[in-house]
Amino acid sequence: MRQLFVFILVFIFFPFSFYGQSIFENTITGTNPDESNPYNIGQIVDPDITVSGIGRGSGIFGINSNDRYNARSWKSDVLDPNAYFEFTVIPNAGNKIDFVSFEYTGQISVNGPTLFVFRSNVDGFTTDIGSVSATGASVSLSDINFQNITSSITFRLYGWAALTGTGTFSINDFEFNGIVSCATPQIPALPETIIGCSSTSFELNWSASSNASNYFIDVATDSGFVTNLTDYQNKDLGNTLSETVAGLAAGKTYYVRLRSANNCEISANSNTIKVAPPETVYNGAWSNGTPDANKNIRFSDDFNMDTSFEACSCQIDDGVAVHVDSGVVFKLENSLDVQGSGALTFEDSASLVQVNDGAVNTGKIIYKRITAPMKNFDFTYWSSPVKDQVLKDLSPNTLWDKYFSFANGNWVIESGTNTMNTAGKGFIIRVPKPNTVYGNGEYWTGATYAQPVQFIGVPYNGVITIPTQGIGMDNLIGNPYPSAIDADLFMANPNNASLINGALYFWTHNTAITQSGSFYVYNSDDYAVYTLTGGTGTMAAPSTGGFGSIPDGKIAAGQSFFVGSKAVGSFEFNNSMRVSASGSNSQFFKMAKVKNLANSEKSRVWLSLTNCQGVFKQLLVGYIKGATNEMDNLYDGISFGGNKYVDFYSVNDGEILTIQGRGLPFLLTDKVTLGFKTTIDGAFEIKMDQVDGLLAKRTIYLEDKDAGILHDFKKGSYSFSTSKGEYNNRFVLRYLPNLKTILMHDIVGNAKHQLEIYINESQLSLKSNDENLSAVFVYDLKGKLIFQEKNIHKQQFIISDLIPKQQILIVKTVFDNNASRTDKIIF
Structure with a gap:
């Protein structure tokens, strides 16, 4: 009795574990069911499976009968592989079937088939399952082949050995019993994925997992999946076998894992893959x-x-x-x-x-800098290349009130505990006092001190903007990166070009006035100036190896500078401005001797005003693509007026310019007015410091209008004396002597050589600046040859046989390299 009670309890709580339940059945009622192939009217099906109904093979044909599925044409001798009743059962995604039995009721006519077998597609319909007959059977499906079914399975009931082809066999009802339950989804497997350095997305592909109806993905920046990407934590991908993950940071390493799922379960995590460049x-x-x-x-x-x-x-x-x-x-x-x-x-x-x-x-990084040599009371212009740098940590022994920023046209005292944020903001910090041993061991003595400092923080990168101070204001900003930037690219940036008013101004470290006996020796405090035309310095005799005087267009890491703004907006720095050439960041404030640019589109001359006590002021005039002879915002640099003793400049449209860019093509007839101011009396000299491009082969003159002197710089510096004052019309920079130029224009020819044609004492002079002249032919406007000379073979030739008549002549010049040019002149 006790054993029976236990059995009853087990049956009550686990009834289908042993016997299952009907999952697919049909009592087959109605008129002529055989007219449908397959027939599915009235069938009862488990909601988690899909079935075909009852159908028949192509070797038999339906015959009208009510309330049963009837067929004829059964073979009489052998089993016909196309003569069968068929049932297909498909578990829905995420489900499995454990079959228990198949039961049916059958009926034959007098001449119907007498032999029957029941088979499945598990083995290609070759193995008999149980024992079946014409009247029906209950077939056990407990064999392992019919358990844990997760895909389509088809059963067939074959009949043969009919007495005649008109004999019939029908199934009157049938029932499949079993258990439909959730199938455990297979754990997916992910392939290794390598991406390129610049990739910001990747495509992930994987093979289908059995029993899975959908997939979930995690993408993280750490292998522990603590920091997942937005929208990629347990993201449901649906029933797909690929996913494109986009919006990534290039070059970063990402970690990916996958899970498969169905309506009942989610699998364990797949293998974790690392997605990154090699x-x-x-x-x-x-x-x-x-x-x-x-x-x-x-x-x-x-x-x-x-x-x-x-x-x-x-x-x-x-x-x-x-x-x-x-x-x-x-x-x-x-x-x-x-x-x-x-x-x-x-x-x-x-x-x-x-x-x-x-x-x-x-x-964080540690980024070290050594300043240019500073004197007592001198300042260095700084901008931090890292985030959250504290002023006092950079220069801990500077006096507390000697940290400054610049705003609204005024210096602003900064607390030493303040950071140097925001990126790109400029500061100035005074050198610690000399002859003092500080707590951190810092000490200096003597005339100058190259102060070592170090920035500590997360390095800045990418697009950085800093607001302007407004229209007509000066802005102290700086290089925000731990590398040099290209000043030309900074200025030419369309956003910056719309904001910059003039030039960039760099502070240099020159001494204040000192006494030597009864004389005062002047070393001018000043700003070096830079535009797209080039740069001017504040010290004589620049040298490549040391702290030179002319900015070469590379703004070193940590360096700040002044720039004027002509509009409201924000200056922009970006990585395209950064310089990766070795040596580009080798000297703070990066001043170096300008190289000869003979093959570039820049032709420039640097002049300086000096005296024997050390006064120095330099100007630059350059002929450059993009500039005009009018005021050009990015090519002309107005004198900043930082020099206490002298100022030396060119004059254009009433502006006094440290740098003046002028348009191409270069004309020999061009003249540039030069001016100067001085707060000291005495003797000065004007020197040609450097020259490049086309001007390197030209004769360059300085006209002193007050003295009536035309000075050739090839003969050296020009000396003069003056008293204190401002002189804006005394000097002229020019490229021809006091001769009447008569060259109208080059009208034809293949020669690229520069040729000067001018009148000197009623004689026609031709001068080549590079190739020797070979021959000269002169024609009138009717084409008549009025002069010729061959075998010249020198750079200058004078025609003395022609009489000036203010007529138009054609001059054909042939050079020793067989190039030629033809010019129209008035003579």
């Missing part, structure tokens, strides 16, 4: 070859970078120290990640250059 790891040696622009690099051991490096992205592990030597350029296409107590130290003049504006840096 990586090489340094642990005493490189794991995957030396770094290049297509590889991420990771330092897991200390490393000294003594040569320039390029990589996709960089990670420095916790506790690892990487040192970048002076002058070395570390270039990354994308981001920098300094983890934990890892350290990345850049020596003075080293550079960190990044290409991708969207790259986000994490972790």
